[in-house]
Amino acid sequence: MEYVNGHSKTNGVNGINGYHEIPPPAVLKVPIHVPEKLLMGPGPSNCCPRVLEACSLPVVGHMHTEFFKILDDIKAGLQYVFQTENKWTLAISGPGHLAMEAILVNLLEPGDSVLVGVNGLWGNRASETAERIGAKVHRLEKPLGTAFNKGEIAVALQTYRPKLLFLVHSESSTGIMQNLEGIGELCQSHNCLLAVDAVASLGGVPFYMDKWKIDAMYTGSQKVIGAPAGMAPISFGPRAVNKIKSRTTPIKSFLVDMNMLSNYWDCNGDGAPRMYHHTPPINLMYGLREALAIIVEEKLENMWIRHAECTARLHAGLKGMGLEYFVQEPSDRLPTVTTIKVPTGIKDWKHVCQYAMDKNLIEIAGGLGPTVGQIYRIGCMGYNAYPGKVDRLLQVLREGLEYGKLHGRL
Secondary structure (H helix, E strand, C coil): CEEECCEEEEEEECCEEEECCCCCCHHHHCCCCCCCCEECCCCCCCCCHHHHHHHCCCCCCCCCHHHHHHHHHHHHHHHHHHCCCCCEEEEEECCHHHHHHHHHHHHCCCCCEEEEEECCHHHHHHHHHHHHHCCEEEEEECCCCCCCCHHHHHHHHHHHCCCEEEEECEECCCCEECCCCCHHHHHHHCCCEEEEECCCCECCECCCCCCCCCCEEECCCCCCCCCCCCEEEEEECHHHHHHHHCCCCCCCCCCCCHHHHHHHCCCCCCCCCCCCCCCCCHHHHHHHHHHHHHHHHHCHHHHHHHHHHHHHHHHHHHHHCCCCECCCCHHHECCCEEEEECCCCCCCCHHHHHHHHHHHCEECEECCHHHCCCEEEEECCHHHCCHHHHHHHHHHHHHHHHHHHHHHHC
């Protein structure tokens, strides 16, 4: 190989001649380095070594029998975690945000009326997404840090007569957990579908999709489930499936068209051959399958207890530091993502997060969207919901607050 002015020149190898205008990047000649961090923010959370090991298994084809078996295993595991018998239960290739779009684009047609509960970033995102689809959006709004009550929802359903109600169960931007009991029955009485975002909660708190009569819901692989980011478990109940099959307009997305995805995941039970749709993240699916296997081994009720105990341990430590919760009503607090107000004396909230990361390789997150600069968000999810990790987080937070106050006096 000959180089001229820093560019390589080929010498007629296999008929290739001329100069490479872009030389090989020197950075890729250095081995990749990723430090091990303790991720105690709102997600992603750390993965169990078993999950990471599963991700390193050999690649197979996405239409191979072995991979279809893995998809079937994932379906069964997700039905368990969702607590549903829905046949249309699968994992979308993409983040939780794509699952939000999948629910809205499949269940809404242009001009449809939709009611969206907005008390944080994710309700706002759902509202914006529904508007892009062409739906008629009605926003049921509450101040940040407060949840909706059943009476407010009932009045809004009566007023707007929507075809779909969208609620965020775990509003991770504010630390709110929305009570869903009784909402499904309320929606059914108004001939309205209920769709739920459970990205930051599913697996960490009691959740019953069928019992609560939820028609469509989704979560993220990277939170409590404990798999790498990049997959979004989702489920559609019979009423939602009927809505999709009776649409009068085409679904405005190919990637998340549930008619095709349900075939690829063999959700219909009609004996139809699985047809190619797209190439999913094969090795990430291995990791999701292993994460679900770990949940099955522990059992959901034990996971719920473990998360509750670790959250109580976290809250006791926060109380000992005199910190104030952002969510005032205890029953509305999201156990998996605790939000605390930036205390007086901290001139720049980022100093605390930087101390935790730079000095200890621990992630503590600030606010998101409308809560930026107001709060810290501390996650207690999945592989990180263990006493030793909570204690380590509390010690570093205590040190970080002192560091932040010192900077505030400079």
